[in-house]
Amino acid sequence: MRITCPNCGTRDRREFYYLGDALALDRPAEDAGLGAWDDYLHSRDNPAGETRDLWCHEAGCGAWLIVERNTVTHAVHKATLAEKVKR
């Protein structure tokens, strides 16, 4: 598997650390309530198809990336800098 890092170009996946669903971007407020925090911490879909994950180019530039890929075809569509994502 290779991911095209916006800073470094196409690199082998061994350079990257995988975190999980990009839902981690949407951190609830401190007082959002236990339900919202439980969801944020623990509830994840396990889709057969398109996913949006957070990866860190740890052995490269250190950038956190949002990688869009397909768990069925194994296609890696796109990687964007998490820093640049508007929330």
Next chain:
Amino acid sequence: MRLQAPENMVTFTFDGRRIKGVPGEPVSAALLANGIKLVARSFKYHRPRGVMSAGAEEQNALVTVGQGAQAEPNVRATTLEVSEGLEVSSQNAWPSLRYDMMAVNDLISPFLAAGFYYKTFMWPRSFWEKLYEPVIRRAAGLGALSGQTNPDTYEKAFAFCDVLVIGAGPAGLMAALTAGRAGADVIIADDDTAMGGRLLRECEDIEGKPAREWVLDALAELDAMPNVRRMTRTTVTGAYDQGTYGALERVAGRFAPDKPLECFWRIVAQRAILCAGALERPIAFPNNDRPGIMMASAVRAYVNRWGVTPGKAVTVFGNNDDAHRTARDLAAAGIKVAAVIDSRDDAKVAGDYPIYTGAQVIATKGRHGLQSITIRHNGGTRMVQTDCLAMSGGWNPTVHLTCHMNGRPTWREDIASFVPTPQSIPGMVTAGACNGSFTTAACLAEGAAVAAEVAAGLGLKPKVTVPDADGTAYALAPLWAVPGKGRKWIDFQNDVHVKDIKLAAQENFRSVEHMKRYTTQGMAPDQGKSSNVVALAVLADATGRGIPETGTTTFRPPYVPVSIAAMGAGSQGKGFAPERFTTSHKASVARDAPMIEAGLWYRPSYFPQMGETHWQQSCDREVGYVRNAVGVCDVSTLGKIDIQGPDAAALLDFVYTNMFSTLKVGRVRYGLMLREDGHVMDDGTTARLGDTHFVMTTTTAAAGLVMRHLEFVLQVLRSDLDAKVISVTEQWAQFAVAGPQALALLNTVLDQDLDDEIWPFMACGEVGVSGVPGRLFRISFSGEHAYEVAVPSRYGESLFRMLTAQAEVMGGGPYGMEALNVLRIEKGFVTHAELHGRTTAFDIGMARMVSAKKDCIGKAAAARPGLSDWGRQQLVGLRSTNALTAGAHLFEKNAAETRGNSLGYTTSVCYSPTLQMHLALGFLENGRARHGEVIKLRDHLRDVTEEVAVCDPVFFDPTGGRARG
């Protein structure tokens, strides 16, 4: 027998016998040239077997190469190159290949039918693992591993290209030429020692000249193109995601001291062209496995390419036009063709040898080598004397790679075989015989056309020119199994015959996948290269379905066996595992300190002195240095993260539970870091060197984790913060100087004497260390008056030597990890033994460190009710007069030591020379309320039971006066 005496011969051995061969030719050719028919014993029945093919599809002639630790089993004699001194031995036979005791299996074969062990060895159950399986495994099998460490070197490598051409026969060469001429970066890989594929093995012309000359011209042209890379001896073994292909290269010159044996490649190609050719399939007729019965195409390959004739009187048995090439080529080479048997009534063939059409081979004779065959013809039978029978049941396109990503091949009736389904592998196209196009003309044309398409798709402008070649169509009438009695072998490598497959169908293992598992047909290492289609046809017949409905089993990578050593090249022993050394490493080793691993780092365990016979003595002495004089310890392995920017303090407030924005410049504060789920992630001190400049320390173990975490916070959660972080762990060498004499010791190396007023506990700042700008932190992990002094790494070793030398003058010296651990346990300081991922700030008694004034990572989740219940297991100290163990469970004094009664466990233990008793840190239910009670410690693993007294985890100097004073 050789047709001509070769000029250059070398000697190798087969089962100790010295054999002459031509360097580079396959060992199978040399064996056949020397009249050696019996080469192996079969997997299950130990039947005598000989060379069957001339390539990677060989099922019978598996041999062991080399001896002792270097022995490599199950090497195909057909792809093993002859070289001087090569040691080849047969396998799966005892005491010898000719007189194999296990051949008794063949006599009792009716009891060993497919699936026999599922039925026979059912009872008693416990016998399976201890008795039946080992016995079966020893009796059935291939070569054995030596069990020793492999001393050979292997390599792995990566390559990238526009176009990967897999196979270098007529289609592959044309594809490479066309793509190369168009300017694409091409890699062409072929598993043979020379490129040309079947063109090297057939007698035919291209462009009016012998095909072998055309091949040489093509190779010369490819070699002249800088954008083309040719890889011989390289088998593409698998197709993977994103245009990645695995390939195994057998490096030329086996056992050459300066070269690896094999190299495993990962080739990344924008596009791939599969030109893998086709494999000839056998016909199932009674006793079709005798040494001397071979594939027809292999027989003529040995004659045409290596000048070796596999027999003196050869017979040919086929169901297609191609088989007659063998008779024609052999006759042209002056070899006696004793008979040609074509199963087709309407076969139109001519030749200067006896030809039987509408005939079949129904029996064979010759246990250690074929002697005669019996032909059924015109309602009668006829026996023919022959020592080599060339058989051909037609050709199977090599579709394997197209199936590696769940693709299923498509049945083609006219060639009675499977062809690749288009787009089975993204980016891969197929051409030539692997596509079912069997004539040379079609291979050349398809190779060129497909490559032109691929090149155009890459934005290049290809030209297509196709040389003239033979385009005579190939016709066959399917013949899978000859009717009649006797075992008709289908999968020679796994000893599966027609009856086994019928038995599977009869026992309702009718699905092709079930049949495979019941009979072991098509299992490793051969993966059914030659046997699959025949087996499916027999299964289809037995179940009354057509072959397309029956389907085929999945072809999985690798196409040929790949040694684990090649895939794991560079990972033997320590392999490429990084090692991190502190600047004091050499000095520590010079003091005979045993170095222990701490993550990737190596740290001194203790520094032994003359007369000390046990680590405990050294450790106790080193603890004494710190408690009574002064000790020096390299703490450079702790993570050091430099944090700068206007929002540096805000970042720290967000990642630590406690407040850092209130920290004064020139001061250090202990910080506790949570995971977002509310559990403790790491701890450490952070120093404020300037208004917008901090240096954070992390534990050695979590340095990488914390760094990544900070980047996550800055980039993902709080991209509004203007701060940058960078690891400076390796830039600074840092030493703890601890003990009542710490100040005095430091003053011997600092440019200016320290003033206790200006440098109180938890102060930090810049200092001159023997003229070098350094940093000083007054922090203590031992509970003593202590400092950590840091200098740029290049001065680390000399500073360590200066500090330790001075410490020794003052009655102290260096201390290692053992002493460091004792010192921190005596003080109740936690490490990752306690912060093991399941403990909360509440559990370790630091709930008050979670600031109410701000949000921080983990704050919301830490507030969940379950994470601060008084019933939770809380950090406590435990004391005893006897030795304690870590990992032991805690029980009420009189409770049974069962899992349900466990109240907690110990995490760290030591003998405290300071307090002269054994100490432990651990977690105990409601522990903070139980100080003073006596409970029971029980270690089931080490069989230790002790009564322990519960106390505060800070065993020594609970008010902390020594560190502050």
